[in-house]
Amino acid sequence: MxxxxxxxxxxxxxxxxxxxxxxxxxxxxxxxxxxxxxxxxxxxxxxxxxxxxxxxxxxxxxxxxxxxxxxxxxxxxxxxxxxxxxxxxxxxxxxxxxxxxxxxxxxxxxxxxxxxxxxxxxxxxxxxxxxxxxxxxxxxxxxxxxxxxxxxxxxxxxxxxxxxxxxxxxxxxxxxxxxxxDNAQLYIKLFNKISQLILDTFDTETDARFFFEKFSFTKFIHPEVMNDFIADEIYKTKNEEGEDIYKVKCLKDVQVAxxxxxxxxxxxxxxxxxxxxxxxxxxxxxxxxxxxxxxxxxxxxxxxxxxxxxxxxxxxxxxxxxxxxxxxxxxxxxxxxxxxxxxxxxxxxEIPEVVLKGDRKALHDQEFGKLLRGDLEDIYGYELAKHAPFDLTLTKKDSKL
Structure with missing residues (x-):
C-alpha cells in the first residue's frame, strides 16, 4: 500500500x-x-x-x-x-x-x-x-x-x-x-446504568488497555482495530498532584452528552x-x-x-x-x-452537460425549454416528491381549518 x-x-x-x-x-x-x-x-x-x-x-x-x-x-x-x-x-x-x-x-x-x-x-x-x-x-x-x-x-x-x-x-x-x-424513556433508564461503566482516567496504561480489551463493551473488537483505536485514544498526563496518569481523550461527561x-x-x-x-x-x-x-x-x-x-x-x-x-x-x-x-x-x-459536451447554448435551450413546457420531471436535477412514508391524512377532528 x-x-x-x-x-x-x-x-x-x-x-x-x-x-x-x-x-x-x-x-x-x-x-x-x-x-x-x-x-x-x-x-x-x-x-x-x-x-x-x-x-x-x-x-x-x-x-x-x-x-x-x-x-x-x-x-x-x-x-x-x-x-x-x-x-x-x-x-x-x-x-x-x-x-x-x-x-x-x-x-x-x-x-x-x-x-x-x-x-x-x-x-x-x-x-x-x-x-x-x-x-x-x-x-x-x-x-x-x-x-x-x-x-x-x-x-x-x-x-x-x-x-x-x-x-x-x-x-x-x-x-x-x-x-x-417510548424508546427515549427506556433509553434514559438503560443509560443511567451504562453511564456508570464509562471510565476516562487510569493509574497505568495497562489498566486503561484492560478496560477496553477485557471489561468494556469494546472487548470483542478485532485486535488490530483495537490497537489503532487505543493508540489514538489513551495518552499520558499528570494529575493535580503531579503524578503520572493515563487519560481517555473522550471524557466521560462529553461522551454522555x-x-x-x-x-x-x-x-x-x-x-x-x-x-x-x-x-x-x-x-x-x-x-x-x-x-x-x-x-x-x-x-x-x-x-x-x-x-x-x-x-x-x-x-x-x-x-x-x-x-x-x-x-x-x-x-x-x-x-x-x-x-x-x-x-x-x-x-x-446521460447527464445533459456530458451529452451536449458542455455547450452552454444547447444546454440552455434544452433545459429551459423543458421548464417552460412544464416538463419538470425531465429537467436534470429537478426533484418532484413521489414518496410519502408518513401518514399524511388529516381528519376533521385534527383539522383547525
Whole structure:
C-alpha cells in the first residue's frame, strides 16, 4: 500500500445548538481534527476509471482511527487492481468531543451535543479540503462516498441530506436513525446504568488497555482495530498532584452528552430520511440490539425507493459490527463501490452537460425549454416528491381549518 497519512484540523461549523458550548462565543472557535489519507499511486486508467474519495464518521466514544484498518484494506484493493475503481483521498474525522478534537476543544464544550451539528462539522471538513487542496471533489470523474457507524451513521446520512451535491452516496452501518418517545424513556433508564461503566482516567496504561480489551463493551473488537483505536485514544498526563496518569481523550461527561444528544437529534434525522437525494445503503448486524427492532423496517421504508440501494444484514453481527467484523464490512464497502461504479458510469453518460459536451447554448435551450413546457420531471436535477412514508391524512377532528 502506498499512501500518505497527515493529521490536519479546521474550524468546526460556527453555528451550533444552544448549550453546545459553555460560553456562547466559543461556538465560533471549535476545532475538528481529522486524518487525511492520500494515494501515492497514479490512477492506472485516468481516461476511463472512476476515482473514489471516502469520508468516515465514527460512533460515540470512538475516534478517527477506528477506521484505519478498513482504510488500509480498501487502499490495498485499489492498488492491487482487484477492483475497477481507484481510491484517492480518504478522510476520517474526530467529532468535536472525541479524540484529538476533544483535546483541541478542552474546556469549551457544553452538555448539549446534537448530532446534526456533527453533520455540519463533516461538511466543513470536506469543503475545507476542497477549497485548500482541490481534493474531495464530487464531480464527473471523482465521487465522494460518506460512511458512518452508529452516531456516525446519523452524521453521514444527515450531512448528505444537507449537502447532497457534496456526496455521491451514503453507507450507513448500524446507524442510529430511529426513535420514539417510548424508546427515549427506556433509553434514559438503560443509560443511567451504562453511564456508570464509562471510565476516562487510569493509574497505568495497562489498566486503561484492560478496560477496553477485557471489561468494556469494546472487548470483542478485532485486535488490530483495537490497537489503532487505543493508540489514538489513551495518552499520558499528570494529575493535580503531579503524578503520572493515563487519560481517555473522550471524557466521560462529553461522551454522555453525545449519547444523550441522540434524543434531540433523532426527530430531525427521521424527518430528513424521506428527503435524502443520494443512494443509501443500510447495513446492520443481525444480532444487534442497540436500535429498536422496528427501526430496520422503518429506516428502509422511509428512504425514497429510487435512492434506497439495499439493506445488508451481517450474520451474527452486533452493534459494533464495523469494529468486530471489519473484514466483512470492508467487503460490503468494496461491493457497494464496485456496483456504484457501474451504475454511476451509466448515469454520467446521460447527464445533459456530458451529452451536449458542455455547450452552454444547447444546454440552455434544452433545459429551459423543458421548464417552460412544464416538463419538470425531465429537467436534470429537478426533484418532484413521489414518496410519502408518513401518514399524511388529516381528519376533521385534527383539522383547525
Amino acid at each position: 502506498s499512501f500518505t497519512l497527515e493529521k490536519k484540523q479546521t474550524k468546526a461549523h460556527p453555528i451550533r445548538a444552544n448549550g453546545a458550548t459553555l460560553i456562547a462565543e466559543d461556538a465560533k472557535n471549535l476545532t475538528v481534527v481529522y486524518n487525511k489519507y492520500k494515494s501515492n499511486c497514479p490512477r492506472p486508467n485516468p481516461q476511463s476509471q472512476l476515482t473514489y474519495n471516502l469520508v468516515f464518521c465514527h460512533g460515540t466514544g470512538f475516534n478517527k482511527s477506528i477506521w484505519n484498518y478498513h482504510i488500509k484494506k480498501l487502499y490495498q484493493l485499489s492498488q492491487s487492481l482487484q477492483v475497477p475503481w481507484f481510491l484517492d483521498t480518504v478522510i476520517s474525522a474526530d467529532a468535536v468531543g472525541h479524540g484529538d478534537s476533544s483535546l483541541a476543544n478542552d474546556g469549551k464544550l457544553g452538555p448539549v451535543y446534537t448530532w446534526d451539528d456533527g453533520a455540519r462539522d463533516v461538511i466543513e471538513v470536506v469543503q475545507h479540503e476542497t477549497r485548500t487542496t482541490g481534493d474531495l471533489e464530487n464531480d464527473f470523474n471523482s465521487r465522494t462516498v460518506i460512511i458512518g457507524h452508529s452516531m456516525g451513521g446519523f452524521v453521514a446520512t444527515y450531512a448528505a441530506y444537507l449537502e447532497p451535491t457534496l456526496f455521491d452516496s451514503v453507507v450507513a452501518i448500524e446507524p442510529v436513525l430511529f426513535g420514539t418517545p 453525545a449519547y444523550l444528544g441522540s434524543m434531540m437529534s433523532l426527530p430531525k434525522g427521521m424527518l430528513a430520511l424521506p428527503a435524502l437525494r443520494v443512494p443509501f445503503l443500510h447495513v446492520i448486524g443481525s444480532k444487534a440490539k442497540w436500535n429498536p427492532p422496528e427501526s430496520v423496517a422503518w429506516v428502509r421504508g422511509a428512504i425514497d425507493p429510487q435512492y434506497f440501494v439495499g439493506g445488508v444484514d451481517i450474520k451474527d453481527g452486533e452493534h459494533l459490527v464495523n469494529a468486530e467484523k471489519p473484514d466483512e464490512v470492508v467487503a460490503i464497502i468494496k461491493n457497494f463501490l464496485t456496483k456504484r461504479d457501474e451504475v454511476y458510469t451509466k448515469e454520467r453518460s
